[in-house]
Amino acid sequence: MARRSAEPDCSGRCSTGLRRSDRFLLGLQPARRVVFVSHVHPDPDSLGSMLGLAHLVQARLNKPTVLTRDGPIARAENRAMVEVLQLDLTPVDAVQWQDNDAVVMVDSQPNTGRHSLPYTNRLYAVIDHHDTPGDLTGVPFSDIRTRYGATCTLITRYLIEQQVAIPERVATALLYGIETEMAGYPREAGPADDEALLYLYPLADKDRIAQIRNARLPQSHFGCLLQALQSSFIYDRLIISWVDELPHPEHAAEIVDFMIRFEKVDWAVCGGVCGQKFVLSVRAAIENARAGELLQQVVGELGRAGGHDRRAGGCIPLTSTTPSAIDELQARLRRRFLKALKIDEVRGQRLIPLRSMLQNLQS
Ligand SMILES: [Mn+2]
CATH class of the missing domain: 3.90.1640.10 (inorganic pyrophosphatase (n-terminal core))
Structure with a gap:
């Protein structure tokens, strides 16, 4: 240790x-x-x-x-x-x-x-x-x-x-x-x-x-969690979950605290729009992860970030919150996370396959 x-x-x-x-x-x-x-x-x-x-x-x-x-x-x-x-x-x-x-x-x-x-x-x-x-x-x-x-x-x-x-x-x-x-x-x-x-x-x-x-959780917590589960992609030892809208910035932290327990990953990232900001939260499940530095590197000139070895948070001011602007920002951040963690930019794998999501909708 x-x-x-x-x-x-x-x-x-x-x-x-x-x-x-x-x-x-x-x-x-x-x-x-x-x-x-x-x-x-x-x-x-x-x-x-x-x-x-x-x-x-x-x-x-x-x-x-x-x-x-x-x-x-x-x-x-x-x-x-x-x-x-x-x-x-x-x-x-x-x-x-x-x-x-x-x-x-x-x-x-x-x-x-x-x-x-x-x-x-x-x-x-x-x-x-x-x-x-x-x-x-x-x-x-x-x-x-x-x-x-x-x-x-x-x-x-x-x-x-x-x-x-x-x-x-x-x-x-x-x-x-x-x-x-x-x-x-x-x-x-x-x-x-x-x-x-x-x-x-x-x-x-x-x-x-x-x-x-054991504080009671607000309804918005579960909506965010569902969105995060449905949007989660796994890239090697990294999982990225996007939430369209975070009613509270701290929902991003709650989500990564949950996702980092997934046995197949060492890194969990969650991001979402909160007002005029894009909020990011990161967790690592390995020692010497330097999560704070990693997130600073990823966010770079776009905004601010900081944190500890295994936990970090950041935010990016948004000039536009249109779906295409957010898509673009998410793609950019994903590329930067993959690069920073030296993960090949391969097609990610869904945490929950689309097939099972559709089956749930039909039933
Ligand atoms: Mn502290």
Whole structure:
């Protein structure tokens, strides 16, 4: 198993003897309020990280905090997390900015195209674990640990370092945040992630976790899934599924999470139109897949992409959503995926043969 090795400087003590969590808190002293931001359509790792850091700031500095969301939260489990844990999230474009607000970005980096925060000049800190490097110029504090499976792991370490007691609600959010980042096989996790999970488990509300994990699905999920199954083509170890219209961008992620379990493939790609954008999601079932880099290469100048070793997402702004324009884009992306994965451009094979689809229609 090529597990992630431990960070060489785990304690993060620098020459001043301060740990990273000390420096993080020290720099927040002049702030009147701390506003937490993350990437678009925040996921459990973002939500857990914001909640965990807000708890640290309240406990250690006794300052008011604001948790935000950038765009809607669509995935059923993520919506359930917000409801079950009663997370109070302010839409990022509705924040009443005040002088002396310090902004802390978690699970994302500035200028990666993954957030719509207009005030990156107010950024005090960036805390993240993504491979997708952003522009950290002028940001006083940053802690980027790409070896960690989750940003929540890093936040849990801050709380342990600062000896701050973790209440049940915060522990539940952090645990679920780490757990979702480690879904799939092979896991993208290391000893630090497992340590954090062990620490949080006795503190978390397992019934609430079960409630979130088994969130009820909207009707649109099944329509997208059917379209994806009917459109899926297999090319060697790759399966590509197109959905005409994605009511929520996160349906693409739900579909690849499902398709990657197909025993004959190592790569699953799903794409579909969501408003004026073409949304892409990728999963890999092999180690050192570098899915984030692969998707960046495939999307190239057409849009933006990023992610991790085995999971990636991207989006392409559309100038036209006519069927022929979408067909053309799909064909282009398919060619690029095949090229990037060094798969001969042969005729793909349908996952579900047309014959059986027609039989179903007739009966
Ligand atoms: Mn994350």
